[in-house]
Amino acid sequence: MADRSQNAPLRLALVAHDAKKDALVSWVQAHARDLTKAELFATGTTGGRILDLLPDLNLTRLKSGPLGGDQQLGAMICEGRLDGLFFFIDPMSPMPHDVDVKALSRLAIVYDLPFANSPSTADFVLRGLIADHTAG
Known part of the structure:
Protein backbone atom coordinates (compact mmCIF):
# COMPACT_ATOMS: atom_id res chain seq x y z
CA MET A 1 0.00 0.00 0.00
CA ALA A 2 1.12 3.54 -0.68
CA ASP A 3 2.84 5.61 1.98
CA ARG A 4 0.58 8.42 3.19
CA SER A 5 -0.81 10.18 6.20
CA GLN A 6 -3.08 8.06 8.38
CA ASN A 7 -5.77 10.75 8.13
CA ALA A 8 -5.67 10.92 4.34
CA PRO A 9 -8.50 9.24 2.44
CA LEU A 10 -7.98 5.98 0.62
CA ARG A 11 -6.92 6.55 -2.97
CA LEU A 12 -8.54 4.03 -5.28
CA ALA A 13 -8.46 3.47 -9.04
CA LEU A 14 -11.54 2.23 -10.93
CA VAL A 15 -11.24 0.72 -14.42
CA ALA A 16 -13.48 -1.59 -16.44
CA HIS A 17 -13.54 -3.10 -19.89
CA ASP A 18 -16.61 -2.21 -21.95
CA ALA A 19 -18.43 -5.45 -21.17
CA LYS A 20 -17.74 -4.99 -17.44
CA LYS A 21 -18.59 -1.30 -17.04
CA ASP A 22 -22.15 -2.07 -15.86
CA ALA A 23 -20.77 -4.47 -13.24
CA LEU A 24 -18.28 -1.88 -11.95
CA VAL A 25 -20.87 0.90 -11.86
CA ASN A 58 -14.68 12.60 -5.15
CA LEU A 59 -13.70 11.13 -8.52
CA THR A 60 -11.07 12.39 -10.94
CA ARG A 61 -11.54 11.28 -14.54
CA LEU A 62 -8.37 10.41 -16.38
CA LYS A 63 -7.97 9.76 -20.11
CA SER A 64 -9.72 6.79 -21.67
CA GLY A 65 -7.70 3.61 -21.08
CA PRO A 66 -6.45 3.15 -24.66
CA LEU A 67 -5.72 6.89 -24.96
CA GLY A 68 -3.38 7.00 -21.97
CA GLY A 69 -5.56 6.47 -18.90
CA ASP A 70 -3.98 3.09 -18.19
CA GLN A 71 -0.54 4.73 -18.31
CA GLN A 72 -1.70 7.54 -16.02
CA LEU A 73 -2.78 4.93 -13.48
CA GLY A 74 0.48 3.04 -13.97
CA ALA A 75 2.44 6.17 -13.13
CA MET A 76 0.32 6.68 -10.01
CA ILE A 77 1.09 3.11 -8.92
CA CYS A 78 4.85 3.64 -9.46
CA GLU A 79 4.73 6.90 -7.50
CA GLY A 80 2.90 5.29 -4.54
CA ARG A 81 -0.19 7.45 -5.10
CA LEU A 82 -2.77 4.64 -5.01
CA ASP A 83 -3.94 2.32 -2.24
CA GLY A 84 -5.92 -0.08 -4.42
CA LEU A 85 -6.83 -0.93 -8.01
CA PHE A 86 -10.28 -2.17 -9.00
CA PHE A 87 -10.02 -3.32 -12.62
CA PHE A 88 -12.98 -5.34 -13.83
CA ILE A 89 -11.54 -7.28 -16.77
CA ASP A 90 -13.64 -9.11 -19.36
CA PRO A 91 -11.72 -12.32 -20.11
CA MET A 92 -14.12 -13.23 -22.94
CA SER A 93 -13.64 -10.17 -25.16
CA PRO A 94 -10.67 -9.32 -27.36
CA MET A 95 -8.58 -6.51 -25.94
CA PRO A 96 -7.20 -4.16 -28.57
CA HIS A 97 -4.97 -2.53 -25.96
CA ASP A 98 -3.94 -5.79 -24.30
CA VAL A 99 -0.37 -4.58 -23.73
CA ASP A 100 -1.69 -1.66 -21.65
CA VAL A 101 -3.84 -4.00 -19.57
CA LYS A 102 -0.90 -6.34 -18.97
CA ALA A 103 1.36 -3.43 -18.04
CA LEU A 104 -1.13 -2.09 -15.50
CA SER A 105 -1.66 -5.55 -14.01
CA ARG A 106 2.11 -6.11 -13.87
CA LEU A 107 2.69 -2.83 -12.03
CA ALA A 108 0.02 -3.66 -9.46
CA ILE A 109 1.79 -6.95 -8.80
CA VAL A 110 5.32 -5.48 -8.77
CA TYR A 111 4.32 -2.76 -6.30
CA ASP A 112 2.18 -5.17 -4.24
CA LEU A 113 -0.91 -3.01 -4.70
CA PRO A 114 -4.23 -4.56 -3.62
CA PHE A 115 -5.85 -5.46 -6.94
CA ALA A 116 -9.38 -6.72 -7.62
CA ASN A 117 -10.71 -7.98 -10.95
CA SER A 118 -14.28 -8.98 -10.06
CA PRO A 119 -17.10 -7.85 -7.76
CA SER A 120 -16.54 -10.59 -5.16
CA THR A 121 -12.81 -9.92 -5.00
CA ALA A 122 -13.47 -6.19 -4.90
CA ASP A 123 -15.71 -6.67 -1.86
CA PHE A 124 -12.88 -8.34 0.04
CA VAL A 125 -10.21 -5.90 -1.09
CA LEU A 126 -12.32 -2.87 -0.14
CA ARG A 127 -13.16 -4.34 3.29
CA GLY A 128 -9.49 -5.08 3.90
CA LEU A 129 -8.37 -1.61 2.83
CA ILE A 130 -10.98 0.03 5.05
CA ALA A 131 -10.06 -2.16 8.03
CA ASP A 132 -6.36 -1.47 7.53
CA HIS A 133 -6.99 2.26 7.11
CA THR A 134 -9.11 2.57 10.25
CA ALA A 135 -6.80 0.38 12.35
CA GLY A 136 -3.62 2.16 11.29
Whole structure:
Protein backbone atom coordinates (compact mmCIF):
# COMPACT_ATOMS: atom_id res chain seq x y z
CA MET A 1 0.00 0.00 0.00
CA ALA A 2 1.12 3.54 -0.68
CA ASP A 3 2.84 5.61 1.98
CA ARG A 4 0.58 8.42 3.19
CA SER A 5 -0.81 10.18 6.20
CA GLN A 6 -3.08 8.06 8.38
CA ASN A 7 -5.77 10.75 8.13
CA ALA A 8 -5.67 10.92 4.34
CA PRO A 9 -8.50 9.24 2.44
CA LEU A 10 -7.98 5.98 0.62
CA ARG A 11 -6.92 6.55 -2.97
CA LEU A 12 -8.54 4.03 -5.28
CA ALA A 13 -8.46 3.47 -9.04
CA LEU A 14 -11.54 2.23 -10.93
CA VAL A 15 -11.24 0.72 -14.42
CA ALA A 16 -13.48 -1.59 -16.44
CA HIS A 17 -13.54 -3.10 -19.89
CA ASP A 18 -16.61 -2.21 -21.95
CA ALA A 19 -18.43 -5.45 -21.17
CA LYS A 20 -17.74 -4.99 -17.44
CA LYS A 21 -18.59 -1.30 -17.04
CA ASP A 22 -22.15 -2.07 -15.86
CA ALA A 23 -20.77 -4.47 -13.24
CA LEU A 24 -18.28 -1.88 -11.95
CA VAL A 25 -20.87 0.90 -11.86
CA SER A 26 -23.24 -1.39 -9.93
CA TRP A 27 -20.45 -2.34 -7.52
CA VAL A 28 -19.58 1.33 -6.92
CA GLN A 29 -23.25 2.12 -6.33
CA ALA A 30 -23.53 -0.73 -3.80
CA HIS A 31 -20.45 0.57 -1.95
CA ALA A 32 -21.10 4.29 -2.37
CA ARG A 33 -21.23 4.93 1.38
CA ASP A 34 -17.66 3.68 1.84
CA LEU A 35 -16.41 5.15 -1.43
CA THR A 36 -17.61 8.66 -0.56
CA LYS A 37 -14.78 8.71 1.99
CA ALA A 38 -12.17 7.83 -0.68
CA GLU A 39 -10.33 9.78 -3.35
CA LEU A 40 -11.21 7.99 -6.58
CA PHE A 41 -9.54 7.94 -9.99
CA ALA A 42 -11.12 6.35 -13.04
CA THR A 43 -10.39 6.06 -16.72
CA GLY A 44 -12.51 8.25 -18.99
CA THR A 45 -15.69 6.40 -19.94
CA THR A 46 -15.83 4.40 -16.71
CA GLY A 47 -15.45 7.58 -14.65
CA GLY A 48 -18.14 9.33 -16.67
CA ARG A 49 -20.60 6.49 -16.13
CA ILE A 50 -19.92 6.47 -12.38
CA LEU A 51 -20.26 10.25 -12.05
CA ASP A 52 -23.52 10.23 -14.03
CA LEU A 53 -25.00 7.99 -11.35
CA LEU A 54 -23.09 9.26 -8.29
CA PRO A 55 -22.06 12.89 -8.96
CA ASP A 56 -21.08 13.55 -5.33
CA LEU A 57 -18.17 11.11 -5.32
CA ASN A 58 -14.68 12.60 -5.15
CA LEU A 59 -13.70 11.13 -8.52
CA THR A 60 -11.07 12.39 -10.94
CA ARG A 61 -11.54 11.28 -14.54
CA LEU A 62 -8.37 10.41 -16.38
CA LYS A 63 -7.97 9.76 -20.11
CA SER A 64 -9.72 6.79 -21.67
CA GLY A 65 -7.70 3.61 -21.08
CA PRO A 66 -6.45 3.15 -24.66
CA LEU A 67 -5.72 6.89 -24.96
CA GLY A 68 -3.38 7.00 -21.97
CA GLY A 69 -5.56 6.47 -18.90
CA ASP A 70 -3.98 3.09 -18.19
CA GLN A 71 -0.54 4.73 -18.31
CA GLN A 72 -1.70 7.54 -16.02
CA LEU A 73 -2.78 4.93 -13.48
CA GLY A 74 0.48 3.04 -13.97
CA ALA A 75 2.44 6.17 -13.13
CA MET A 76 0.32 6.68 -10.01
CA ILE A 77 1.09 3.11 -8.92
CA CYS A 78 4.85 3.64 -9.46
CA GLU A 79 4.73 6.90 -7.50
CA GLY A 80 2.90 5.29 -4.54
CA ARG A 81 -0.19 7.45 -5.10
CA LEU A 82 -2.77 4.64 -5.01
CA ASP A 83 -3.94 2.32 -2.24
CA GLY A 84 -5.92 -0.08 -4.42
CA LEU A 85 -6.83 -0.93 -8.01
CA PHE A 86 -10.28 -2.17 -9.00
CA PHE A 87 -10.02 -3.32 -12.62
CA PHE A 88 -12.98 -5.34 -13.83
CA ILE A 89 -11.54 -7.28 -16.77
CA ASP A 90 -13.64 -9.11 -19.36
CA PRO A 91 -11.72 -12.32 -20.11
CA MET A 92 -14.12 -13.23 -22.94
CA SER A 93 -13.64 -10.17 -25.16
CA PRO A 94 -10.67 -9.32 -27.36
CA MET A 95 -8.58 -6.51 -25.94
CA PRO A 96 -7.20 -4.16 -28.57
CA HIS A 97 -4.97 -2.53 -25.96
CA ASP A 98 -3.94 -5.79 -24.30
CA VAL A 99 -0.37 -4.58 -23.73
CA ASP A 100 -1.69 -1.66 -21.65
CA VAL A 101 -3.84 -4.00 -19.57
CA LYS A 102 -0.90 -6.34 -18.97
CA ALA A 103 1.36 -3.43 -18.04
CA LEU A 104 -1.13 -2.09 -15.50
CA SER A 105 -1.66 -5.55 -14.01
CA ARG A 106 2.11 -6.11 -13.87
CA LEU A 107 2.69 -2.83 -12.03
CA ALA A 108 0.02 -3.66 -9.46
CA ILE A 109 1.79 -6.95 -8.80
CA VAL A 110 5.32 -5.48 -8.77
CA TYR A 111 4.32 -2.76 -6.30
CA ASP A 112 2.18 -5.17 -4.24
CA LEU A 113 -0.91 -3.01 -4.70
CA PRO A 114 -4.23 -4.56 -3.62
CA PHE A 115 -5.85 -5.46 -6.94
CA ALA A 116 -9.38 -6.72 -7.62
CA ASN A 117 -10.71 -7.98 -10.95
CA SER A 118 -14.28 -8.98 -10.06
CA PRO A 119 -17.10 -7.85 -7.76
CA SER A 120 -16.54 -10.59 -5.16
CA THR A 121 -12.81 -9.92 -5.00
CA ALA A 122 -13.47 -6.19 -4.90
CA ASP A 123 -15.71 -6.67 -1.86
CA PHE A 124 -12.88 -8.34 0.04
CA VAL A 125 -10.21 -5.90 -1.09
CA LEU A 126 -12.32 -2.87 -0.14
CA ARG A 127 -13.16 -4.34 3.29
CA GLY A 128 -9.49 -5.08 3.90
CA LEU A 129 -8.37 -1.61 2.83
CA ILE A 130 -10.98 0.03 5.05
CA ALA A 131 -10.06 -2.16 8.03
CA ASP A 132 -6.36 -1.47 7.53
CA HIS A 133 -6.99 2.26 7.11
CA THR A 134 -9.11 2.57 10.25
CA ALA A 135 -6.80 0.38 12.35
CA GLY A 136 -3.62 2.16 11.29
